[in-house]
Amino acid sequence: MEGxxxxxxxxxxxxxDADDLTIRDARPEDAAAVDRLDxxxxxxxxxxxxxxxxxxxxGRPDSHILIAEVGGRLRGFIIGEVRAWEFGSPPSxxxxxxxxxxxxxxxxxxxxxxxAMCQRLRESGVKTVRTMLxxxxxxxxxxxxxxxxxxxxxxxxxxxxx
Ligand SMILES: CC(C)(COP(=O)(O)OP(=O)(O)OC[C@H]1O[C@@H](n2cnc3c(N)ncnc32)[C@H](O)[C@@H]1OP(=O)(O)O)[C@@H](O)C(=O)NCCC(=O)NCCS
Numbered sequence: 822m823e824g825x826x827x828x829x830x831x832x833x834x835x836x837x838d839a840d841d842l843t844i845r846d847a848r849p850e851d852a853a854a855v856d857r858l859d860x861x862x863x864x865x866x867x868x869x870x871x872x873x874x875x876x877x878x879x880g881r882p883d884s885h886i887l888i889a890e891v892g893g894r895l896r897g898f899i900i901g902e903v904r905a906w907e908f909g910s911p912p913s914x915x916x917x918x919x920x921x922x923x924x925x926x927x928x929x930x931x932x933x934x935x936x937a938m939c940q941r942l943r944e945s946g947v948k949t950v951r952t953m954l955x956x957x958x959x960x961x962x963x964x965x966x967x968x969x970x971x972x973x974x975x976x977x978x979x980x981x982x983x
Contacts, residue, residue, distance in 0.1 A: 838891050838928035844937045847886035847898070849875055854895040855886070855920075862920045874900065883945045887937050889921070889930045897921040899934040903945045908975070914942030914950035919961075935968050953977065 847855070852875040853868075860866040878884040878900075889897030899919045905912040916938060921930045942950055951973060954961045 838896075838925055838930060841892050842930060842933060843890045844933055845888050845890065847875070847878075847888050849879065851875075851886075851888055851895060851898075855888075855898050858895065858898065858920050858922060859918070861923070878902070885938060885941045887934055887941070889934050891925060891930070896925045897930045897934055899938050901938045901942060901950070903942065903947055910975070912945075912947050914939070914945070914947045916950060916952045919964075931964055932968065949973075951975075 852871045855875075856866060856868050856871040859871070875886065878886055881902075883903035885899075885901050887899050888895055897920060899916060901914055901916040903912050904910075904915050916935070919931060919934060921934075939950055950970070952965060952970065954965070
């Protein structure tokens, strides 16, 4: 149309990550690397928390920690589980942590982790997947919206206890 300037979309550069990517179940010895990656993302090391999560999730069929490896190195993780009858809700999947190494973002590692987690949750028999994020967390909001997630029927309430 005359008068409308439309720049052509930049060509997508094929990502070397995509060809070399493996998604697998976490092993106990991954806890330290997950802690390191999470600490890099959140600027807060939580070794006790990660040890406890890995111990609690081990051997539970409806709780999953998945790892993304590129070239054999841990570059991403996602954690999810089935939660039943919270506040009257039928069993549903919850994703409560995800992280991709900053040098490997926008190469679909996050999408592949999310898809793999959804498949695990489907196999557990649930029909819905949920997550929670801060309202001003634009990066995670853009990511989860890109996967098809939308506002759900629950709302979160809180108050200080001091
Ligand atoms: C969110 C996150 C997991 C995305 O991982 P990723 O591998 O880069 O994601 P993908 O390449 O699969 O991106 C999928 C889509 O998400 C959206 N998206 C991802 N990063 C984005 C960004 N920086 N800006 C806008 N949209 C973005 C896009 O729609 C993208 O699709 P497109 O590339 O076709 O445009 C990653 O950025 C991350 O680890 N962020 C920090 C997460 C965090 O805060 N963890 C700690 C608390 S749990």
